[in-house]
Amino acid sequence: MAYADRTKLAKLFATEVDRFVAAHPGSHSRHEKALGPMMGGVPMSWMAKWPGGFPVYVEHAKGSRFTDVDGIEYVDFCLGDTGAMVGHSPDASIQAIAKQLAQGITFMLPTEAATIAAQTLADRFGVAKWQFTLTATDANRHILRYARHVTGRSKIVVHDYCYHGTVDETFANLDDHGNTVSRENNIGPQVDPAETTIVVPFNDLDAAEKAFATGDVAAMLIEPAMTNIGIVLPQAGYLEGLRELTRKYGVILIHDETHTLSEGVGGMTARRNLHPDAVVLGKTIGAGIPAGAFGMSEELTKRVSDSLHLEHIDVGGVGGTLAGNALSMAAVAATLTKVLTPEAFEQMEALCDVWTTDVQNIIDRYSAPWQVSQLGCRAEYSFRESAPINGREAADADDFELQQYLHLHALNRGILMTPFHNMALMSPSHTHEDVARHTAHFEEAVASLFG
Ligand SMILES: Cc1ncc(COP(=O)(O)O)c(C=O)c1O
Structure with a gap:
């Protein structure tokens, strides 16, 4: 004790x-x-x-x-x-937010601020194409859907004691025998997460490879360092090893940098020269105005866009009417370029x-x-x-x-x-x-x- x-x-x-x-x-x-x-x-x-x-x-x-x-x-x-x-209400963000508030909040149409925000993130993270949501939870949900969609596989891998927002598949833990089970106090799960998820310990490449070898895994969703059970840092070679294994088994590797953005403008991804298939961000980037984002590599973007049907795209499970709204995008563009330098x-x-x-x-x-x-x-x-x-x-x-x-x-x-x-x-x-x-x-x- x-x-x-x-x-x-x-x-x-x-x-x-x-x-x-x-x-x-x-x-x-x-x-x-x-x-x-x-x-x-x-x-x-x-x-x-x-x-x-x-x-x-x-x-x-x-x-x-x-x-x-x-x-x-x-x-x-x-x-x-x-x-x-x-910091609370930084001047540069507030100016842009106030200006946009007076000029219209949401249109279902893009604004130039979205391009500025996306380009800034692409430059900083080395990840080519970006989409915007209202929360990091939504960004995680959407990228997991795309991953299952393009791989045709059903399962995701996460770390034991992870937290990625209220994403159903992530509320799973390892029991004392190494089995994936519903996390204690998981409130009203839609399905038993053991059906959707394989849990592995952080810093354990053998366990990750065993999970990937099942052939059922669409994606691995990780924080490059765990932050929600206290800070757990990656051991030397762990993140690079995961990249190698995910490539070997055709698993989409997603870095959730919602918290690990603390390492710099390009998060741990840029600072440690990592190359995931996708990156997720949230909370911070709009100075508190609801905004989330996910970026995808050129290759993953092509797989996704080749497999989508424009006619049905609005009711396919990736979206949200307010996603990418003008106010959020003004907040993100100003916060990234003028405050988070x-x-x-x-x-x-x-x-x-x-x-x-x-x-x-x-x-x-x-x-x-x-x-x-x-x-x-x-x-x-x-x-x-x-x-x-x-x-x-x-x-x-x-x-x-x-x-x-x-x-x-x-x-x-x-x-x-x-x-x-x-x-x-x-x-x-x-x-x-x-x-x-x-x-x-x-x-x-x-x-x-x-x-
Ligand atoms: C790593 C990580 N991802 C995603 C989220 C979800 O963020 P939000 O609650 O803003 O959707 C959190 C929230 O703490 C988080 O820590």
Whole structure:
């Protein structure tokens, strides 16, 4: 167990809850009202999971910070779990969005901004042809449909403990005997994911080859580094090995870079000179205005377009009326070209280096059995001594109560961490002062546990 003294932990947590409730009467009263018309008092069920009994209500946000309805200012390291990785409401995005809002929001017709966005992504990722959706989930769903369509095969391969949005086929895990089973707490699956999916551990080429050798696999959908069960980094040669095997067995390789975009303008794909058949993006690219994207290689694009019938294309299962709308495209074009620049990434990563070093130093000073991993401008500590090599190892280190304590401790000191994670993201607006605030909180929290 990451922290053995549960009585002490419970006492520490109770003290933080009292402090939180006392400091947030405005958020508390708004939550009480919200309990009337919304399940759990929140617009989406998972928002009820924040620690402290009720969520904080935001009054306004800009750059790296937001202020709540009780007048408390926070440094935001959650950044909408990457939806606001460019910082809140960056000026260049807002100008383009405001202009488009006044000129029409959605037409079922393309705008020039789409071409600018697609060309920018093609140049950055080395992937030729792009399509746009409203979310990364939709982009994943669409590219999986295309993959099954052109290969005529039914199954997909994913990593154990992956998360790719609410894509049905991905809610599968490995059981203790290595069988693919429905993920625990999978809510109302359409079919048993064991019928659609083969799960393999991250960093295990043998398991991947065994799955591909069945001959049933249309696509493998991966994050090049896992980010949703904490950060799990690829071992040397793993990603290149997957590319070789997917080519050998005719499996379409999809990089979901929704989160791993943290490594730079072309994500891990460009930075590590990788060559998938398809890349998926979302959240970040529109500065929070709903937008997702998937890019396909020339070869895959040709296979897809040769197999589609124009007459039926609108009801074939790939689409959405608002996909590629003018507002989303204006947001994406401006955000990619004016905010998410190579210079911005350099600065974000350098600051994340400082955050990571500070956290690891404190872990070492207090001999906490924890470690921190970094992926560009994203870093996360986990409750285990060495970096995990697969999702199962990362999941086994989870400690919900410990995490709730650390999150609430942070909130009470004006810091928002990514919920369900121990993760911090840097935006182009974050400063050394922001990082120092986190370092002070983390030292105080670790000292309260181990001091
Ligand atoms: C890797 C990855 N892909 C896709 C998604 C889905 O994004 P969205 O919920 O915006 O559709 C997520 C969400 O966290 C993600 O982490």
